[in-house]
Amino acid sequence: MAFNVLIVDDSSSMRAVIKKIIKVSGFDVGECWEAADGKEAMKVLMNEWVGLVLTDINMPNMNGMELITEMKKDQVQRSIPVVMVTTEGAEERVQEAMKIGASGYIKKPFLPEEIKRTLSNIMGEAEDGQRHYDDDLEGGDF
Amino acid sequence: MDRDTMMTTLREAISNVLETMFFQPVQIVDNDRTLLEWFSQNESLLGATLDFNGPLSGSLYLIIPMKVVSEITANFLGLRAEEIDEGQKRDTVKETLNMIGGNTLSHSDRKSVFKLGIPKLIEEHDLAYDKLGDLRGDFVLIETEDNHLAVGVAIE
Numbered sequence: 027m028a029f030n031v032l033i034v035d036d037s038s039s040m041r042a043v044i045k046k047i048i049k050v051s052g053f054d055v056g057e058c059w060e061a062a063d064g065k066e067a068m069k070v071l072m073n074e075w076v077g078l079v080l081t082d083i084n085m086p087n088m089n090g091m092e093l094i095t096e097m098k099k100d101q102v103q104r105s106i107p108v109v110m111v112t113t114e115g116a117e118e119r120v121q122e123a124m125k126i127g128a129s130g131y132i133k134k135p136f137l138p139e140e141i142k143r144t145l146s147n148i149m150g151e152a153e154d155g156q157r158h159y160d161d162d163l164e165g166g167d168f
Numbered sequence: 169m170d171r172d173t174m175m176t177t178l179r180e181a182i183s184n185v186l187e188t189m190f191f192q193p194v195q196i197v198d199n200d201r202t203l204l205e206w207f208s209q210n211e212s213l214l215g216a217t218l219d220f221n222g223p224l225s226g227s228l229y230l231i232i233p234m235k236v237v238s239e240i241t242a243n244f245l246g247l248r249a250e251e252i253d254e255g256q257k258r259d260t261v262k263e264t265l266n267m268i269g270g271n272t273l274s275h276s277d278r279k280s281v282f283k284l285g286i287p288k289l290i291e292e293h294d295l296a297y298d299k300l301g302d303l304r305g306d307f308v309l310i311e312t313e314d315n316h317l318a319v320g321v322a323i324e
Contacts, residue, residue: 037263084284113270118281134267135188
């Protein structure tokens with residue numbers, strides 16, 4: 027099943043590069059939305075079905091950490107996997123991102139293979155989760 | 169972390185970013201040339217600056233000839249040089265410095281957290297040849313295949 031992606035980065039060039047990598051990586055991608063900061067991203071998330079968010083950390087208005095925190099407050103958005111794509115690689119920062127709910131972390135500069143590998147892992151886990159959820163529904167007494 | 173450690177990791181970060189994201193093999197030039205000696209008077213330059221705060225605070229600079237800007241932007245976006253616009257060029261210069269800065273600071277001191285600012289463009293007129301001498305800090309001079317650029321750091 028195709029999944030929709032939201033790419034959040036204040037650099038339009040970086041968004042274009044990530045988008046291109048995702049498109050040519052063989053993933054079954056539906057829509058690929060873009061946002062320049064966390065605030066723009068929240069608008070997209072409130073209006074569209076998004077299956078995966080890739081976000082930078084260091085952005086104006088609302089940064090990537092604040093975006094995850096906001097998403098976790100929402101019943102629907104909290105289950106969307108979020109991958110940080112960022113230049114910030116200090117251990118403490120990585121741990122902080124994972125602690126508040128990031129599903130993965132890709133450090134810039136990156137090779138296309140790193141994006142592909144991380145997305146494969148995360149989308150594989152997300153599909154497994156969905157399968158278990160569906161199985162539970164089928165097996166349950168509803 | 170001290171200044172020498174930062175300069176070493178800055179050199180590594182420059183190579184890492186330019187080679188990984190822009191397919192530019194780079195050579196760090198180890199000599200004491202000034203920016204006025206490194207760039208020629210008739211060269212049009214574009215630059216970016218990025219502030220950082222943490223165990224050390226200061227600013228990073230990237231200064232790059234327009235000809236190289238077109239080349240790295242085209243490489244970065246996977247487009248031909250004639251397909252890219254001014255906005256993409258300016259954005260790529262800022263993002264290049266952002267990656268070099270983030271890479272440098274996270275490798276200089278893995279345990280410390282630096283706060284990175286948002287990269288800002290330095291316009292062509294502020295990089296006029298006669299103003300290059302006013303830029304303070306330590307500069308790393310870089311040669312790519314057939315071009316040259318400079319990255320600087322000014323620690324407060």
